[in-house]
Amino acid sequence: MIRLKRLNIGTLILMVVFLWFMVSFVIVPNLELIKSVFFSNDGISIEKLKSIINSKRAMQGVKNSFLLAITLPITTTIIGIMEVLFLEYYDIQGRGFLKVAYMIPLVFGGIMLANGYLFTYGSRGFVTTILLTVFPHMNPAWFRGFGAVLFLMSFACTSTYIIFFRNAFKNIDYQTIEAARGLGSSDFKILLKVVFPTLKPIFLTCTILLFQTGLMAMAAPLMIGGRDFETISPLILTFTQRPSSRILAAVLSLFLGLMQLVLLYIIQRNERKGNFLSISKVKTTIKRVSISSKPLNFLSHLIAYAFAFINTVPLLVVLIFSFTDYKTISSRHINLKSFSLENYRLILTSDTAYRPFVTSVMYATAASIIVVLVMMVIARFIVKNKNKFSTILEMLIHIPWVFPGLMFALGLVITYSHPQKIVFNNVLTGSLVIMLIAYVVVLMPNTFRFLKASYFGVDQSLEDAARILGAKPLYSYIKIVLPIILPTALAMLAINFNSKLSDYDLSVFLYNPIAKPVGVVIRSNSNSEAGIEGLALNFVYSVFLMAINSLVFFFVYADGKNTIKNLFNSRKIKNES
């Protein structure tokens, strides 16, 4: 029997509302999508599946997606590992600069990055314009199709290696390397035989994540791939826009859902195999080795800086051109007179210019606050109540993880394009609220996992201590538990805000025309029809988004709060002395 005696009236109401929300916006849309694919008026039918198989364009899209999904892990792994080695293993000059350059994809990604690449290497891009003056007969559309998408994504996805692989690499016990060296192994052999085998589980996880990213890629194939290289996600978007082909979009998204399930299964199996743990009692940190061969050392420096250059150029181009006038942006020729603050003035003063940014900030803020607050209560409830109800609740929260956002967005569009009783006969498709709902749903699983882990980290005896001293549950939650989980809650707030601020993949399906989010605007501004003003605005949007992303990373990952505190303290000590 399920025991719910600890539920107070407030929690009970929240649970009822939450269950309604989950059923309405997680279960029903996915079921509707499946129904629309496999059921017709005559009952079960596979006609729609056949129509996909017969569609040349759709099948080419599936092939392209698989091609990208298979090649991306290979190229990114090569680049990612090299970047990590340049930062953590080999003694490369200017490591500080390289570190910053390799971290650029963390703050400059998605639709922003695709836009940056397009302006840098596209047919009318800055670099292309320079190249055309040197090679007038070259094809201006050289940066297009599979190769361009793979190039862009390979560098953009190195963030996976910079976060996961680098951390794991830094945790390797240096004594094992020294032991191998003492036994006569060369540095390269040590990497292959000692270091990399230890990191095998991380390799596998990164590979699977990259396969998934390649398969579901949206922004890069859409903006750089063009008609030459269409993949599943942009095709779903195209098919969704026409009601007649919406069913094709549904079939494709179901296919993505199926792939996601397979990949999640592989990841879980991989995790279950466990990791190689250091058995060293006294760990020593990795010491960088200098490359003794001069030609090899030169080559390493060359590659290291080439990678940094590739990451930096689109960002610098966006940053510099955001400070130039329309004429310069149009001609791509820059001189000292080109610089102006006009684009920034426009964004800060023109209603139409700043509205998308404000819209995105509002949606991202609202979604991240709602999801963090609700998950704080739900996670606490689940941690404190181990019964069938809490198990079901936990499973429900993880559903958005199992299905790709695209499939879920399409499910929402299909389900709520006509009145539905479960939402009191309202039509939600095209409304202002549907995008917020979608943001909240996709942010739930991750937020829940982090908050749950944080609650588990709270020593039960702290609450017992408060209880024995007479504190009521709410008082001890506010005074004792909340300060402990607050850093995680704030970090999740910031990360969620960041991830939805420039969102394109979900927003493009669900936005209301009167409240276009910035991700969608950047995409439409990158079209040649949008004109120079749109391009100029894109630069400023990108700069603002980058600045916000960087701030969040600084505070959440780089312990920014303590860095600033230490800075002030050291100044205070200096002044006092």
Added chain:
Amino acid sequence: MITFKNIQVKYDNFVAIPDLTFDVKEGEFFTLLGPSGCGKTTTLRALAGFLKTSGGVISIDNKDITDVSVHERQVGMVFQSYALFPSMTAFENIAFGLKVEKKSKDYIKERVAELAQMVELTDEQLAKNVSNMSGGQQQRVAIARALAKKPKILVMDEPLSNLDAKLRKSLRKDIRNFQRKYGITMVYVTHDQEEALMLSDRIAVFNRGKLDQIGTPDEIYNHSKTEFVCKFIGDANYLSVRDMGSIGLNTNRFDNSNKFYIRPEKIYLSKEKRGLIIGKIISKEFYGMYAYYKIDVNGVEFQSFQSENNADDLAVGDDVSVFINFDDILSYSDEVKSDD
């Protein structure tokens, strides 16, 4: 002062404590001792009110507190991890219970100062965040916080288990001196035999949810009632009836006993061959203040601790006289079922 009468604690269908009865006197340092999972912490948590008992009565000063809520029992608790609130200073931790009781600011200040003096915490330490304090300081804050509301009883759940050996030894003394000085009734949980022997007025030895013996440290160590207590409380040489015969010790005086134990320090060795039992030293480990010997007597191996004065004279291969006092032999029979 504290009475446990026929207490039973169940976790779903598992009976952790089947039937527990004991009492603790006022001002006593009472220790619940036993291996992991024997029910000592369960007993302590039942006393503090964190666990609901499924049978029996717990009373303090003859007042039934079995169904009284946690904070009304007048029990202060020091947790294994100290459970200090990490976001607060030492002062705020100590004052927490008083603030909950909505005491005036002046009273809180005065009471915290009084407690700080008791546990020897300075004003500077009181202003520190507890995360920045040493293990010893944290323990003092935990004790002061537990005493802030003037409880009748102070309970401690393995408060020294997370500390290094040196600090543990020094804090043991602090706890003992503090309890003696202020005469607080204390119920202490530990699995460390040495700690229990050193600190306690009386010890209750738990074995699988049941009490095997309650007694003073001397009674527990030198007159262990059960084979489990004998083996758990310290090292002992086991001798079967046959072994006793082999070394020439008559078992008739031990009634129906068929298992015999002798503590290593109760076996005296001498080079002078004037004893009845003669053995050979087969190994020696020198530990500074004492030496540890293995002796073979007619195929029966003994362990013996000897102080350094004696140890100097004895070497591996020496024939030695082995002296055993019959009163030092602890005897048990199979009839007394031990769960060990």
